[in-house]
Amino acid sequence: MGFLFVLIVGLVAGTISGIVGTGSSIMLMPVLIYQYGPKEAVPIMAVAAVMANLSRILAWWREVDWRACFAYSVTGIPAAALGARTLLALPSHAVDLAIGLFLIAMVPVRHWLAKHQLKTQLWHLAVGGAVIGYLTGIVVSTGPLSVPLFLFYGLTKGAFLATEAASSLGLYLSKSVTFERFGALTSDVALKGLIAGASLMSGAFIAKRFVLRLDPNVFRLLMDGIMIAAGLSLLWSAAFS
Numbered sequence: 001m002g003f004l005f006v007l008i009v010g011l012v013a014g015t016i017s018g019i020v021g022t023g024s025s026i027m028l029m030p031v032l033i034y035q036y037g038p039k040e041a042v043p044i045m046a047v048a049a050v051m052a053n054l055s056r057i058l059a060w061w062r063e064v065d066w067r068a069c070f071a072y073s074v075t076g077i078p079a080a081a082l083g084a085r086t087l088l089a090l091p092s093h094a095v096d097l098a099i100g101l102f103l104i105a106m107v108p109v110r111h112w113l114a115k116h117q118l119k120t121q122l123w124h125l126a127v128g129g130a131v132i133g134y135l136t137g138i139v140v141s142t143g144p145l146s147v148p149l150f151l152f153y154g155l156t157k158g159a160f161l162a163t164e165a166a167s168s169l170g171l172y173l174s175k176s177v178t179f180e181r182f183g184a185l186t187s188d189v190a191l192k193g194l195i196a197g198a199s200l201m202s203g204a205f206i207a208k209r210f211v212l213r214l215d216p217n218v219f220r221l222l223m224d225g226i227m228i229a230a231g232l233s234l235l236w237s238a239a240f241s
Contacts, residue, residue, distance in 0.1 A: 014203020083137020
């Protein structure tokens with residue numbers, strides 16, 4: 001029943017992230033941590049995130065901005081590997097605490113970024129890729145940071161979804177390879193990640209028809225609620241683990 005719940009949440013999370021560009025990891029990670037524990041849940045989510053981003057690329061293939069993707073990935077990929085190595089050295093309760101605090105902190109940060117209406121160029125994407133890549137290696141999702149970075153570059157709707165996914169794909173592949181190299185990504189963990197990722201992929205293709213219909217205000221409220229709820233659940237887990 002627990003694994004069935006993971007699949008159901010994965011389908012819902014994949015659909016929502018396929019519409020708004022992020023949120024699948026934020027929604028699914030607390031469920032994975034409850035089911036498998038934080039040290040196993042993080043590499044499972046890394047594999048699932050690879051598949052989730054791949055599905056968004058396939059759905060919007062013709063709209064990928066490859067220049068923006070390269071600028072972000074060239075620094076983000078090695079930074080993600082370094083962050084993943086840092087994560088493996090941390091105790092489990094510290095992982096819960098770090099992810100929970102990060103998700104809650106991203107709510108005011110996202111509002112600050114939106115308020116200042118920043119405009120980004122390619123070099124901003126490269127700097128952002130390094131910072132966000134390292135954080136991606138440590139915490140489960142940095143979508144609340146990468147989303148405004150690409151939106152302020154001028155990408156919207158399908159182009160935004162495809163480019164953000166293509167850029168994030170390299171980071172999560174780097175993270176997964178690092179986990180495998182240091183023994184955290186076993187065949188059993190990889191299989192769980194592939195199955196969870198399949199539900200995320202299904203949701204992403206369901207979402208495509210709804211992309212043009214979502215009200216931006218609904219998106220912002222949805223993301224704030226998801227991040228606060230997920231962050232509080234992880235802090236609860238850290239406090240009682």
